[in-house]
Amino acid sequence: xxxxxxxxxxxxxxxxxxxxxxxxxxxxxxxxxxxxxxxxxxxxxxxxxxxxxxxxxxxxxxxxxxxxxxxxxxxxxxxxxxxxxxxxxxxxxxxxxxxxxxxxxxxxxxxxxxxxxxxxxxxxxxxxxxxxxxxxxxxxxxxxxxxxxxxxxxxxxxxxxxxxxxxxxxxxxxxxxxxxxxxxxxxxxxxxxxxxxxxxxxxxxxxxxxxxxxxxxxxxxxxxxxxxxxxxxxxxxxxxxxxxxxxxxxxxxxxxxxxxxxxxxxxxxxxxxxxxxxxxxxxxxxxxxxxxxxxxxxxxxxxxxxxxxxxxxxxxxxxxxxxxxxxxxxxxxxxxxxxxxxxxxxxxxxxxxxxxxxxxxxxxxxxxxxxxxxxxxxxxxxxxxxxxxxxxxxxxxxxxxxxxxxxxxxxxxxxxxxxxxxxxxxxxxxxxxxxxxxxxxxxxxxxxxxxxxxxxxxxxxxxxxxxxxxxxxxxxxxxxxxxxxxxxxxxxxxxxxxxxxxxxxxxxxxxxxxxxxxxxxxxxxxxxxxxxxxxxxxxxxxxxxxxxxxxxxx
Numbered sequence: 001x002x003x004x005x006x007x008x009x010x011x012x013x014x015x016x017x018x019x020x021x022x023x024x025x026x027x028x029x030x031x032x033x034x035x036x037x038x039x040x041x042x043x044x045x046x047x048x049x050x051x052x053x054x055x056x057x058x059x060x061x062x063x064x065x066x067x068x069x070x071x072x073x074x075x076x077x078x079x080x081x082x083x084x085x086x087x088x089x090x091x092x093x094x095x096x097x098x099x100x101x102x103x104x105x106x107x108x109x110x111x112x113x114x115x116x117x118x119x120x121x122x123x124x125x126x127x128x129x130x131x132x133x134x135x136x137x138x139x140x141x142x143x144x145x146x147x148x149x150x151x152x153x154x155x156x157x158x159x160x161x162x163x164x165x166x167x168x169x170x171x172x173x174x175x176x177x178x179x180x181x182x183x184x185x186x187x188x189x190x191x192x193x194x195x196x197x198x199x200x201x202x203x204x205x206x207x208x209x210x211x212x213x214x215x216x217x218x219x220x221x222x223x224x225x226x227x228x229x230x231x232x233x234x235x236x237x238x239x240x241x242x243x244x245x246x247x248x249x250x251x252x253x254x255x256x257x258x259x260x261x262x263x264x265x266x267x268x269x270x271x272x273x274x275x276x277x278x279x280x281x282x283x284x285x286x287x288x289x290x291x292x293x294x295x296x297x298x299x300x301x302x303x304x305x306x307x308x309x310x311x312x313x314x315x316x317x318x319x320x321x322x323x324x325x326x327x328x329x330x331x332x333x334x335x336x337x338x339x340x341x342x343x344x345x346x347x348x349x350x351x352x353x354x355x356x357x358x359x360x361x362x363x364x365x366x367x368x369x370x371x372x373x374x375x376x377x378x379x380x381x382x383x384x385x386x387x388x389x390x391x392x393x394x395x396x397x398x399x400x401x402x403x404x405x406x407x408x409x410x411x412x413x414x415x416x417x418x419x420x421x422x423x424x425x426x427x428x429x430x431x432x433x434x435x436x437x438x439x440x441x442x443x444x445x446x447x448x449x450x451x452x453x454x455x456x457x458x459x460x461x462x463x464x465x466x467x468x469x470x471x472x473x474x475x476x477x478x479x480x481x482x483x484x485x486x487x488x489x490x491x492x493x494x495x496x497x498x499x500x501x502x503x504x505x506x507x508x509x510x511x512x513x514x515x516x517x518x519x520x521x522x523x524x525x526x527x528x529x530x531x532x533x534x535x536x537x538x539x540x541x542x543x544x545x546x547x548x549x550x551x552x553x554x
Contacts, residue, residue: 025117025202025333026308027264029251030325032079032206033244034072034126034213035289037274039281039395040241041300047395048238049225050245052252053268060266060304061350062315067375068272068322069364070289070296070387072152073101073128075271075322076208080129080141081107082326082341086365086524089532095130097151097162098536100554102130103141108338110326111142111204117335120144120201122193124186125208128152132540132554139170146170147189148208151549156182156210156217164542166549173548181219183211183240187247194254202333203260207251212240214278219243231396237279262307265332267325270299276393283394286502291387292363292373294502303350311353318349318356319375362524368531374521378497381507381517383490390488392501493517 039045042054043062069075073094074085080103085091088104095101103109111121123143130136131150138146147169154161157179167174176185190207197203222239229235255261273296274280276288287293301320303309323343330337331345348354363373363380371384493507493514507514539553 024263025119026305027203027205027255027260028114028119028329028333029205029207029255029264029266030329031248031266031268032076032125032208033268033270034209034211035272035275035278035280036212036241036270036300037276037280037282037289038285038295038298038300039283040212040237040274044300045281045395047229049242052245052249056248056252056266056268056304057302058313060302060312061309061353063301063303063320063350064315064317065356066269066299066301066320067297067361067363068270068299070272070291072271074364076127076129077103078322078342079325080109080111082110082323082337082343083107084323084342084362084364086362086528086531087342089529091364091366091528092368092531092533094152095128096536097549098538098540100130100132100534100537100540101532102132102136102554105135109142110329111206113142113326113330113335113337114204114333115142115144117330117333118201119204119333120197121204121206122146123206123208124148124189124193125206126152126210126213127208131549131551134171134551137171137551143206145193147174148186149210150551153213153215154210155215161549162542163547164545164549165547181217181243183209183243183247186210187250190247190251191254194251194258194260197258202263209244209247211244212237212280214275216240216279222246229397231279233279234396264305265308265329266304267301267329268304269301269322272296273299276389279396281393281395284392284501286390286392287386288389288393291389292371292382293386293390294496294500295393296387296389297363309351311351314353316349316353318346319358319361320346320349320356321358321361323361324358360520362521365521365525365528366531367525367528368533372521372525374517374524375496376517376520378495379506379513379517380494380496380502381514381521382488382492382494383518383521385490386488386492 040048042048042050043057069078069085071094074090077085077088077090081088088107090103115121121143122145123138125148127138127148127150134140137150149159149166149168151161151166154166159165159167159182165173167176186207186209190205193205194203216233216236218236218239222243223236225242226235226238229238255264272289273282273285273287274289276282276295280289282288282295285293285295285298287295289296321343323341324346325343327337327341327343327345328347328350332347344357346357349356360374360376363375365372369384371386373380373382373386489505491507491514492505493510494502494504495506537553542549545552
C-alpha cells in the first residue's frame, strides 16, 4: 500500500511541476521552413551550413519521427487546428491562387486558443490557408499582427507571382524597400516584434519562412559559400538554407536582448518533405514533397529551450504528428483544448523523453485521388498511389543546364502539383524542355551505340563520361520517374522501424496484418469530411484589384 502511495506522490509531483511550467506561460517561437527536406539540415548532412539551428537542435531535442502532410496547405491547416486534413476538408492538395478554398472558419485556431490564456500572437511569413475572403486571413484567425504573403509562392525580391503583387502588413498592402530578400525581411520583422513587446503577456511568434520554396533565389553572399557544388540549383538552394539560419540567429539574439530566453520554447519543423525534383533532398528516404512516402512526410524537427526541457542533447524517436503541436502548446501555456482533436499532448515525451502518446496516425486520406496511408505501430500501409515521385534521390551536385529553372522553378513545381492526375505525356511536356533534353538524349543514344561498336575507343569512352558529368540530371530523372516499371503496386506495407527507406513491400507476406490495418483505415474513412475542391475563378485575378492579390471574391 505504501508503495502505491509513493508512486502516486511521484506522479503527482511530476504533474505539479508541469502545472508550474504551464503557469509561467513561456514565450513560444514556432518556425516552419518551407519544403525543407530530411537531408537539407546539418544534423543529417554536414555539407549544409546552418550554425545557429544546428546548435539549437543538438542542445535541444531532435525529433527523429516527426511527421507532417505531403503538401503545404494541409500541413498548415493541421498545425493551426489540431485536426487531420481529411477531417476539415483540406486533404486534397494546396490552396491554389484562383481557388476559393480555405481553412474552415468555425474551427478554433492555435493563436485563438493561446489568446484565451493571455498571449500576444504574431505571424510572419507565408499563410497559404486561403484569402478569398477577409475572414480567412491571419488577422481574422487569431493573430494580432501579420507581415507576409497570402499565397503559396512568389518572387523573393519583387513579391510578385502570376501577374500580381502579394505582400501585407496586417491587412494593408505593404511595399518593403526594393530588392530586399524576403527571408531577411522576415527575420527583421520578427526582431522588431520581440524588441517592441512589453508587459507581462507571453509572446507567440509563428514564423513561417518562404524559404526554401521555389523560386530558387538567394543573395550571392550565401550561395558563394557553396562554390564547391557544381549543380547551380543545389548551390542556390543551399544558400537559401544558410540565409534562413542567419535570420534565426538575429531572432535569437533579440530574445536574448529582451532576456526572454530563460522562458522560451522554440519549435523548428518543415511543412513537407523536400522537392527532390527541384533541389531539395530527402536522402536516404524515399519520395519527395507531395507524396505519401517518408520523404514527403517525415521532416527534420527539433524543440529547444534553456530551461523547459528536462532532458536535452538527445534524439527522440517517438512518433509526433503535426496535429500534436496544437494541444501540446496550448496545454503547456495553461489552456484547454477540444477533447476531440486528432492531436495529442506530447509535452512529457518532448520534455522528459517519456514514450510518445502516439502508436498510430493517418498520413492522409484523399478520396479524390483514391489514395491513403496509415501508420500502425512500426508498420505503414499505403493504399493507392503514393504520388508522382517514387524513387530515392541523392543530393544533386553535378552541373545541370537549368539556369532558367533556377530562377523560375516555381512554374515547374506548380504544374507538377496541379496536373498530377493528367496524362503522362502532358506532364512530360511540362517537364522536359526540348532545347536541353533532346540533343543530350540523342547524344546519349549515339554514344551508347557507338560504345557497343567500339568499346575499346578512348574517344567514345570520353564522350560517355562527358555525358555523365554534364547531362541535365534533373530532367533525366524526371523522365525515369515516368517509366511504368517504377510505378508502385496499389497496396504496400512497410516496417518503418526496420526499413525506413521503404524498400521491402511486405503486403504479400503479412496479409493478416494488412487486413487488420485496413479495418483501422476504413474506420477513419467513415469520419472523412468531403475534400474542398472548388473550381478556379477569374474573380480572383489581380487585375480586378489594381494588380494586387486580394480578398473579396468569395
